[in-house]
Amino acid sequence: MDLAALERCIAEARPERVPFVLITVTNNSGGGQPVSMANLQGARAVCDRFGVPLLLDAARFAENAYFIKLREPAWADKTPREIARAMFALSDGAMMSMKKDAFGNIGGVISINSDGWAEKVRTALILTEGFITYGGLAGRDLEALAIGIDEILDEEYLKYRIASTAYVGHHLAAAGVPLLKPIGGHAVYLNGRKFCDHIPDEQLPGWALSVALYESIGVRACEIGNVMFGTQDATTGVWTWPALDLVRLAIPRRTYTQSHMDYVVEGIIELYGHRREIRGLRFARRPAVLPHFTATFEQV
Template sequence: MNKYVAEPYKVKVVEPIAVTTWEQRKKAIEEAGYNTFLLRSKDVYIDLLTDSGTTAMSDDQWAGMNLGDEAYAGSENFYNLLKAVKEVYGYEYVIPTHQGRGAENLLSQLTIKPGDYIPGNMYFTTTRAHQELNGGTFRDVIIDEAHDSDSEYLFKGNICLDKLKSLIEEVGAEKIPYICMAVTVNLAGGQPVSMQNLKDVYALAGKHHIKVMFDATRCVENAYFIKKREAGYENKSIADILKEMMSYSDGCTMSGKKDCLVNIGGFLAVNDEELYTRATQMVVMYEGMPSYGGLAGRDMEAMARGIYEAIDYHYIHHRISQVQFLGDKLIEAGVPVVRPIGGHAVFLDARKFLPHLEQEKFPAQSLAAEIYLKSGVRTMERGIVSAGRDKEGNHHKPALELVRLTIPRRVYSYAHLEVVADAIIDLYQEREKIKGLEFVYESPVLRFFTARFKHVD
């Protein structure tokens, strides 16, 4: 029998979820063009599409929602958010945004000019899109182990210093507005970055007067992995580890919909007053006043409270343990997954799950559709479809072709995860029956959100 970490909370409100038949699911996935993003939530049994905005907020956060100061300027909730960001993350200046990509838009427009290069530890979809729309070129400088799903390297999110040095020598430091460092790395499988690597990258960047900007969306998860995996940090608190992590950066973009435990919201945080001043001018055009940035006061209050809740050890220990539980169940059954199990999701290796499908037949997209059809569980493709096309119109072909089983925070029980594991294990036994897909519709930017497919004959 698997042991598991019990929930550090009790249930106060419940929400019914759909229990559907195979016939109902077949109709739903066909209407959605075999794209799980286009399914209606009422047709989904267990929703593992994303952990973004799907958190169950606490009673304290809901209480805070009733204290929303909805003043157009100078909301008291903004100052509560600013205080939380300063105390927990250590940044001096904060601009709220409606969510993380709003912060990405501000940072990209303010810092990137045509011909620039932005090195990072593996791309993320919206981040790279903003960088490219502003004339930049993303360059992957993550360690090689990150592209190997079988590697058990404990910090597969690390930046390769040699790759970073080579890029600086190749294009010149003046062509690099900032280093984009994700903590953790989503498309590598939710993999963390070590504290030593954060120090080393920050020191190298400083020598060349290059800023380091974190994608801090899952920074608390990264701090947890440092505590569990890196020597010298085992006795330190999550709060202390997180504060040290963030000190090795010049700012961050944050999607509050993940580690800030809210359903909407984000921010751009920086230490550079000049950059902050320019950002306050731009946010008015795209989001709202610098003191609300597209959010209601109540949303900022919930985020401020969530920032403190997220650094509680019992919360984050249970959160990571749930993900590990699902991963262990699949590994025990021989299902190919990215190892070691990451922070927010279990990632199925679709190439090894469906070796009969070449990458151009979209094996991860096919597998995600079949998981839904089999069980009503909604997952997400993270492979060639998500990677998009280059400037010449050719598919980006990532080494990792994955299906993400993303665990929402404080939402599902271990019994739900048992159902997910059993369904995928059963599907693995009949995997040779799964067909590939081809495009029916493809949007030019971020195609995975709205694309439609049909089965290849």
């Protein structure tokens, strides 16, 4: 979180109009990078100054905690569990997709340190998902989540997890494949614009790369770049593109073996050798809201 920008943003919007500040740990749209404890403490202080609640999107809280242990000397001797507790203690609540750092197939949690908000969430839950004891989930899924959220904090597992993501990233980088560094926790982020430097922004290089990955080696990736964040001026028609046009290679937990990762690395390096054959795309249909979920494309 850019603390100066946060402060400016709350002041300009007026604090009474800001229902909460949300920090995503780790940052899924910013390269899978962790949020430091120092930064969380800074955000807490800004929120306190304005009287605005601070919430965490905690989908990858354990990976974030492990990165804090690796990178912040003051936390080096703490366990991921202790660090996670300290992270949550800085917040007024958290929402979590349990499909990430709880190993779940389905499910999520909202926890809020406010009786008033909790009451509203419970009511909405009953209306939309199911009664508060199960929230629309099957009992077996609830049990899996209860075990998963505990197991994820095993330090040996987290070490393996972060190392296996880094393994993919470092091998790709060693072969000259352009990607975001440092390597993220749950994913390696290819630099679509540099990978496809023959494709102009208007032809969506990152998305074109994700299509080429699927066509050539059957690997499903996700663009986090021009399609997701590009905006077009309604009057001039001029596009503004985001600073980075990334392609996320997210690695599901406890799913793949070393051989799978080697296959991905070899396939991407081979594709990089043929990158000039990747063709640009144009929108066939672009919905005004959240275009990356339902837009369709055709090759140029």
